[in-house]
Amino acid sequence: MTSSFCTDGGCVGVAIEAGEVRVVDTKSGDAPALRFTPAEWAAFVAGVKAGEFDLPGSP
Numbered sequence: 001m002t003s004s005f006c007t008d009g010g011c012v013g014v015a016i017e018a019g020e021v022r023v024v025d026t027k028s029g030d031a032p033a034l035r036f037t038p039a040e041w042a043a044f045v046a047g048v049k050a051g052e053f054d055l056p057g058s059p
Contacts, residue, residue, distance in 0.1 A: 006026070010027065011025075011026040011027065012024070012025065012026065013025075015033075020035050020036065020037060020038070021035070021036045021037075021038065021040075021041040022035055023035075023036070
């Protein structure tokens with residue numbers, strides 16, 4: 001799955017396979033995927049939803 005916010009080629013692909021979450025940079029087709037456990041991914045998503053990664057001054 002590729003982000004729905006992908007507009008300029010700088011995209012992130014996410015797949016759930018074999019009990020792990022794999023994340024790839026779609027413009028680097030030969031780069032290895034980053035691999036996360038479901039618990040690690042859930043913690044990351046919770047941080048995103050909580051605004052932990054927002055840039056300073058962003059709404």
